[in-house]
Amino acid sequence: xxxxxxxxxxxxxxxxxxxxxxxxxxxxxxxxxxxxxxxxxxxxxxxxxxxxxxxxxxxxxxxxxxxxxxxxxxxxxxxxxxxxxxxxxxxxxxxxxxxxxxxxxxxxxxxxxxxxxxxxxxxxxxxxxxxxxxxxxxxxxxxxxxxxxxxxxxxxxxxxxxxxxxxxxxxxxxxxxxxxxxxxxxxx
Amino acid sequence: xxxxxxxxxxxxxxxxxxxxxxxxxxxxxxxxxxxxxxxxxxxxxxxxxxxxxxxxxxxxxxxxxxxxxxxxxxxxxxxxxxxxxxxxxxxxxxxxxxxxxxxxxxxxxxxxxxxxxxxxxxxxxxxxxxxxxxxxx
Numbered sequence: 601x602x603x604x605x606x607x608x609x610x611x612x613x614x615x616x617x618x619x620x621x622x623x624x625x626x627x628x629x630x631x632x633x634x635x636x637x638x639x640x641x642x643x644x645x646x647x648x649x650x651x652x653x654x655x656x657x658x659x660x661x662x663x664x665x666x667x668x669x670x671x672x673x674x675x676x677x678x679x680x681x682x683x684x685x686x687x688x689x690x691x692x693x694x695x696x697x698x699x700x701x702x703x704x705x706x707x708x709x710x711x712x713x714x715x716x717x718x719x720x721x722x723x724x725x726x727x728x729x730x731x732x733x734x735x736x737x738x739x740x741x742x743x744x745x746x747x748x749x750x751x752x753x754x755x756x757x758x759x760x761x762x763x764x765x766x767x768x769x770x771x772x773x774x775x776x777x778x779x780x781x782x783x784x785x786x787x788x
Numbered sequence: 789x790x791x792x793x794x795x796x797x798x799x800x801x802x803x804x805x806x807x808x809x810x811x812x813x814x815x816x817x818x819x820x821x822x823x824x825x826x827x828x829x830x831x832x833x834x835x836x837x838x839x840x841x842x843x844x845x846x847x848x849x850x851x852x853x854x855x856x857x858x859x860x861x862x863x864x865x866x867x868x869x870x871x872x873x874x875x876x877x878x879x880x881x882x883x884x885x886x887x888x889x890x891x892x893x894x895x896x897x898x899x900x901x902x903x904x905x906x907x908x909x910x911x912x913x914x915x916x917x918x919x920x921x922x923x924x925x
Contacts, residue, residue, distance in 0.1 A: 618821075618824060618825070619821075621820075621821070621824065622817050622820075622821050625816075625817045625820050625821075626817050629811075629812055629816055629817065630809040630810065630811050630812075631809060633809075633810055633811065633812040633816075634809045634810045637810050646810075646812075647812045647813060647816065650812060650816070651816070651819060651820055651823075654820045655820060655823055655824065658820075658824055721803060722803065722806055722807065725800070725803040725804060725806075725807060726807050729804070729807065740804055741809070744801055744804040744805050745804070745805060745807075745809055772797055772800055775800050775804075776800060779800070
């Protein structure tokens with residue numbers, strides 16, 4: 601479905617058309633839910649946080665000054681709410697750099713991977729992404745799927761821009777290594 | 789080598805973008821809209837008074853401190869800038885006259901009540917205006 605710019609829906613809601621908020625929710629619900637799910641690792645909790653945040657945002661919409669993008673504001677609220685819930689429920693998070701480096705070169709992967717069936721490639725990347733930590737999954741979700749800029753991600757997560765860049769670089773490298781493992785399995 | 793790295797990055801980016809996002813339950817939007825319909829549309833947010841008092845207290849204390857020093861000091865450099873002497877000899881008589889005339893006005897109980905109600909109403913209006921300011925997000 602093709603959506604309008606966020607400001608279009610915000611203006612309509614503020615002028616009294618409450619129903620327009622449904623479009624805004626529908627537009628952002630998947631990414632909002634994904635952010636919460638990546639942090640909380642529990643569908644029920646993620647859905648509850650996402651719902652609470654959409655309600656909170658609705659009531660605060662009049663005070664949104666549009667200095668930043670609506671999506672950045674919304675994702676930051678969700679991120680903070682999910683992190684708060686995590687601190688209450690699960691204090692131990694997996695360290696960012698705790699992954700195994702295997703012995704496949706990037707050249708080996710890039711030479712073989714393009715020959716594999718596209719559906720298998722998708723399955724491989726999904727499997728590789730499952731091996732990322734929650735933090736890493738959140739970053740690539742925001743960057744690739746949400747198409748947020750490095751600056752936006754910095755605002756949402758509270759990380760510095762250089763930190764976001766470094767982490768994204770590491771994640772790409774890690775994904776490549778995971779893909780090489782999956783590729784070997786697929787070709788075996 | 790660098791081109792190869794860029795090609796790999798692009799390849800991984802494309803693959804990631806093709807993977808679907810997680811989706812909430814089908815009735816997710818309906819539940820939110822149902823919750824919204826049962827609540828008022830706009831809840832005006834009010835600033836609490838305490839942070840404002842806290843932020844202005846140091847400045848108020850500084851001004852009072854300076855005024856005390858200014859009014860009570862015998863330091864010689866004050867003499868040349870119409871300091872204490874000027875206030876005591878020129879300003880204070882006028883203030884004294886003003887207070888005396890106010891005393892006469894307040895001698896009538898009807899004036900006192902009227903002023904009391906007027907000042908209290910004005911203060912309440914100003915406080916309400918101040919507290920009604922919206923918070924910034």
